[in-house]
Amino acid sequence: MSATAFPxxxxxxxxRWMLLALLVPGLLALMATFLLPMAWLLRASFSTSSMSAxxxxxxxxxxxxxxxxxFYWKVAVNTLWLGVTVSFFxxxxxxxxxxxxxxxxxxxxxxxxxxxxxxxLTSAVVRTYGWMVILGDRGVINGTLQSLGLTxxxxxxxxxxxxxxxxxxxxxxxxxxLAMLAGFGRLNPQLEEAAAMLGANKAxxxxxxxxxxxxxGVLTAALLVFVLAISSFxxxxxxxxxxxxxxxxxxxxxxxxxxxxxxxxxxxxxLLALFSSVIVIYQRALRRLEA
Amino acid sequence: xxxxxxxVENLVKTYPGAATPSVDHVSFSLPKGxxxxxxxxxGCGKTTILRMIAGLIDPTGGAIRxxxxxxxxxxxxxxxxxxxxxxxxxxxxxxxxxxxxxGLEMRGIPKSERAAKVARALxxxxxxxxxxxxxxxxxxxxxxxxxxxxxxxxxxxxxxxDEPLSNLDAKLRDEMRDEIRDIQSRTxxxxxxxxxxxxxxxxxxxxxxxxxxxRLEQIGTPRQIFDAPATEFVAGFIGAGNFLSGRVxxxxxxEIEGLGPMRFAAPDPGVAVGNRVKLMVRxxxxxxxxxxxxxxxxxSFTGRVETLVYRGQVLTLGVDVGGKRLTADLHTHAGxxxxxxxxxxxxxxxxxxxxxxxxxx
Numbered sequence: 052m053s054a055t056a057f058p059x060x061x062x063x064x065x066x067r068w069m070l071l072a073l074l075v076p077g078l079l080a081l082m083a084t085f086l087l088p089m090a091w092l093l094r095a096s097f098s099t100s101s102m103s104a105x106x107x108x109x110x111x112x113x114x115x116x117x118x119x120x121x122f123y124w125k126v127a128v129n130t131l132w133l134g135v136t137v138s139f140f141x142x143x144x145x146x147x148x149x150x151x152x153x154x155x156x157x158x159x160x161x162x163x164x165x166x167x168x169x170x171x172l173t174s175a176v177v178r179t180y181g182w183m184v185i186l187g188d189r190g191v192i193n194g195t196l197q198s199l200g201l202t203x204x205x206x207x208x209x210x211x212x213x214x215x216x217x218x219x220x221x222x223x224x225x226x227x228x229l230a231m232l233a234g235f236g237r238l239n240p241q242l243e244e245a246a247a248m249l250g251a252n253k254a255x256x257x258x259x260x261x262x263x264x265x266x267x268g269v270l271t272a273a274l275l276v277f278v279l280a281i282s283s284f285x286x287x288x289x290x291x292x293x294x295x296x297x298x299x300x301x302x303x304x305x306x307x308x309x310x311x312x313x314x315x316x317x318x319x320x321x322l323l324a325l326f327s328s329v330i331v332i333y334q335r336a337l338r339r340l341e342a
Numbered sequence: 343x344x345x346x347x348x349x350v351e352n353l354v355k356t357y358p359g360a361a362t363p364s365v366d367h368v369s370f371s372l373p374k375g376x377x378x379x380x381x382x383x384x385g386c387g388k389t390t391i392l393r394m395i396a397g398l399i400d401p402t403g404g405a406i407r408x409x410x411x412x413x414x415x416x417x418x419x420x421x422x423x424x425x426x427x428x429x430x431x432x433x434x435x436x437x438x439x440x441x442x443x444x445g446l447e448m449r450g451i452p453k454s455e456r457a458a459k460v461a462r463a464l465x466x467x468x469x470x471x472x473x474x475x476x477x478x479x480x481x482x483x484x485x486x487x488x489x490x491x492x493x494x495x496x497x498x499x500x501x502x503x504d505e506p507l508s509n510l511d512a513k514l515r516d517e518m519r520d521e522i523r524d525i526q527s528r529t530x531x532x533x534x535x536x537x538x539x540x541x542x543x544x545x546x547x548x549x550x551x552x553x554x555x556x557r558l559e560q561i562g563t564p565r566q567i568f569d570a571p572a573t574e575f576v577a578g579f580i581g582a583g584n585f586l587s588g589r590v591x592x593x594x595x596x597e598i599e600g601l602g603p604m605r606f607a608a609p610d611p612g613v614a615v616g617n618r619v620k621l622m623v624r625x626x627x628x629x630x631x632x633x634x635x636x637x638x639x640x641x642s643f644t645g646r647v648e649t650l651v652y653r654g655q656v657l658t659l660g661v662d663v664g665g666k667r668l669t670a671d672l673h674t675h676a677g678x679x680x681x682x683x684x685x686x687x688x689x690x691x692x693x694x695x696x697x698x699x700x701x702x703x
Contacts, residue, residue, distance in 0.1 A: 245431035247418040250448035
């Protein structure tokens with residue numbers, strides 16, 4: 052937002068102040084809820100006192116611990132891997148739905164779009180419990196398999212990273228669909244007709260025209276799901292049954308169980324830096340693609 | 343007689359749920375190398391016909407034959423037709439040259455040959471230097487040229503153009519009109535284009551097919567359509583006209599209500615005396631009669647000049663003759679030009695009066 056949005060405004064100076072004044076409430080809220088806690092977190096990560104963020108002096112000890120401990124490296128890799136697999140499957144499963152909703156000329160299109168994103172109306176916690184009922188050792192799937200005599204013992208579908216991945220994919224799919232619907236603006240049925248007229252069969256129309264033109268939407272959706280997946284806590288915690296170690300669960304562990312706040316803070320800062328750089332690189336690639 | 347290159351026979355399209363067909367038993371054919379215009383108001387079915395020929399819409403009934411072979415069941419990508427879309431439909435993620443090469447690539451033509459063909463096609467449309475550009479960097483006229491190059495490089499059996507000039511500004515439109523005509527005659531490709539613009543159709547096409555409400559009203563050369571419209575619709579849609587109705591008093595002569603007797607070029611079987619007829623006179627067919635000869639005989643009508651519109655080469659008069667308004671276009675070099683309020687006599691030769699229809703009273 053800038054003053055140039057009102058070019059006809061004669062008193063440019065006062066218009067500018069007006070716009071800045073309008074920004075104040077938002078900036079204050081951002082300050083209180085985001086920037087201050089971030090500063091707090093940063094300060095806490097250097098603290099020598101284990102329980103108080105500001106107690107004692109400054110030390111780099113927690114960073115040394117976070118970076119040298121191979122366990123935390125494993126957590127970082129786990130988290131990245133979870134993010135990659137979840138965004139891959141969420142995007143692959145959402146793509147046909149989003150493509151159908153974009154191209155449909157049905158009058159039910161609006162209703163179908165609403166249905167596709169309706170799961171967002173229930174909390175992720177509730178949906179995670181739903182998946183526990185389905186995938187648990189005594190859940191719907193294992194119960195059916197055993198009563199049919201197909202298996203003797205329950206198959207491990209939950210309390211592992213498989214269960215966490217499945218639940219996260221389903222929970223994050225509506226976001227992927229929404230992001231793709233917004234990103235499919237360059238798709239145009241006439242381009243597909245033009246390609247067909249030039250001799251492209253359906254498969255080639257898809258690979259050469261539809262897929263390249265929908266790629267910006269796909270990559271945006273993948274990034275959104277990736278960010279939501281690596282920062283998720285409830286689903287990996289509940290579906291992982293304590294066996295899935297990712298960023299969210301470990302910070303929670305350090306902060307509430309081990310009560311080592313400075314280490315939790317240092318861990319958060321390290322992972323934040325790591326994932327921010329992943330996202331910056333990704334967005335740069337995305338921009339190059341769209342240019 | 344050998345069959346025409348492209349034959350459309352009893353083509354019908356009824357959309358599901360529609361009470362009347364959008365295209366109603368339309369038949370026409372084109373010899374090789376002809377440029378045909380499908381002309382009509384919007385919603386008359388002309389675009390639907392073009393899309394059925396292209397294979398983008400399935401016909402409800404009828405046949406489409408190219409070189410004697412029925413193609414209604416052939417999928418779009420095997421029809422080998424070039425299409426220039428109204429909004430050009432260039433692929434935004436490819437360069438100009440990649441767009442043009444796309445059809446060749448789909449045909450499995452090796453890369454080395456492709457480059458030469460693409461260069462030749464781009465030269466033909468005067469885009470030789472712009473092959474590396476992104477299509478989004480081209481102007482409207484350049485996009486149009488690129489679309490034409492892309493559809494011709496595959497050496498199509500038939501070139502289809504959907505309102506090719508409607509997205510261009512007036513000056514560019516005239517330029518592209520001549521250019522499309524020139525490219526079409528140079529390549530000798532058989533072409534069908536859809537338009538709602540009569541000037542475009544008259545100036546570009548070898549023949550015109552005039553459509554109304556899903557039906558083919560008339561097909562013929564621009565001259566036939568303009569000078570001998572078969573129906574009232576065609577007469578009204580193409581060019582301006584004075585529509586007159588009256589009763590036949592003698593073979594080739596009718597009494598026009600409010601105007602007096604008028605001789606006309608009667609159709610072949612003639613019209614029985616006493617029947618009602620509809621006649622039409624193009625404004626430019628009227629001439630100013632000498633004052634001495636005025637007010638007597640058939641085909642001359644005396645009245646007061648009510649409106650004058652000067653259009654450079656012609657002066658359009660609105661003349662009130664006994665309460666009826668006649669429109670006449672006079673060449674501005676034709677000596678005396680009347681002024682508003684002046685009494686003038688308009689005359690028309692019987693062979694310049696178009697017979698539209700006749701029916702028993």
